[in-house]
Amino acid sequence: MATKIPSLNWLRVFEAAARCESFSRAAGQLNMSPAAVSQQVKALEERLGAPLFERHAHAVTLTETGRAYLPSVQQALLTLEGATDGLFGAGPAQQLFVQSVLIFAHGVLARGLTNFAGLHPDISLTLTTANQPHEFAQGFNDMQIVFGNPQAHGPESDRLMGEKLYPVALPEVAQGVSSPQDLLQHRLIEVATHRAGWPYLFDHLGVLPGTARYVYADSTLMAMAMASEGGGVALARAPASDKAMAEAGLVPCLDFVSVEGRETYHLVYPDRRALRPPARSFRDWMLDWTKGLDD
Structure with a gap:
């Protein structure tokens, strides 16, 4: 199957020309002639099937496509340079x-x-x-x-290490939770990617979660941030979440509740x-x- 991944040399030339906004200045940095820079940029554009620069009398500017492409090229070059230096450099x-x-x-x-x-x-x-x-x-x-x-x-x-699960919220919210059943009166912030979440906790506590109201986050850090803004009750995953919990100003809702996680x-x-x-x-x-x- 044919690929559009271009030559590394073309990408290096494109990155330098985009950074300098000049084929001439890029040529000086790369120890090439301006004509060679222009040729390699043109070859890259032909390979990709889209113009990357708008040519002016004494300078070049990126097209919308060129601006969108540049960050990925720069990140790829930095990653490759770092890995090469790390594995094959002086040390x-x-x-x-x-x-x-x-x-x-x-x-x-x-x-x-x-x-x-x-x-x-x-x-x-x-x-x-x-x-x-x-x-x-x-x-x-x-x-x-x-x-x-x-x-x-x-x-x-x-x-x-493992993790321990327990409900956390802002102090004023936590004060109103005196039993596991009281948790059902609040929005429960669930991290959907975890196998052990609110249903797992309720099962261990013997609580039927039929009336539970969930709001979903993609990470525990995001769940803590939502709880810190009054968005509901989150699940701590101690000890990995201890720092995020403290930074968010959250406290345990029930001191006696702590359940071993599954993973x-x-x-x-x-x-x-x-x-x-x-x-x-x-x-x-x-x-x-x-x-x-x-x-």
Whole structure:
């Protein structure tokens, strides 16, 4: 099947010309002639079947299509440059690429990375976040921190920690909840991607949720933000959500309610024996760092 993915050289030339708004200035940066820049841009436009620049006497400006295309090209070039430098540059063993589910990165990793950097000052960590399965399949990573089934992301993994669920809301809302049944008087903010949500909690509490009113969010961080604006009652997923809960000014609705979740966080990688030195160091640190959080 034919592809429209163009030459990397064409993309580099396009990015420089768009940034400089001049074929001549781009030529100077790329150590090429202006004519060669013009030819490569034209070849790219012909390959894509759309004009990317409007030509003027002494300058060029991006078309609407060119402006829409530029951010993706710049991001792709930066990603490729970073991965190449990290793996094949002056210190390939010290560059580390980790991808984590967002709530874990926000609530657990963020407060531990200063400790990791102090123990391993020679390791340069690039941390990216994701929530959806297709996001975890994009780009290169030494290891990933996922929630749920680790086999869906890699052949080897370590269990890091689980979660505890309990209802949280603004203090004035929480004060009006004295029993699990009272939760049904409020809008319940549900994160639809989780297997354990409000129905799971109600089942453990022996509450029939027939009159429950749900509003949906795509992440726990968003659910906390909605609850902080008086949008309803959210579910804490401790300890990963502790930071988001505190930042949102939320408190537990029922001190005696806390239910173990159904899924856990895992550190995933292709092959433990093939881990590069910085990845081995991160794995050892991660297992130790989370040891005291899963009580």
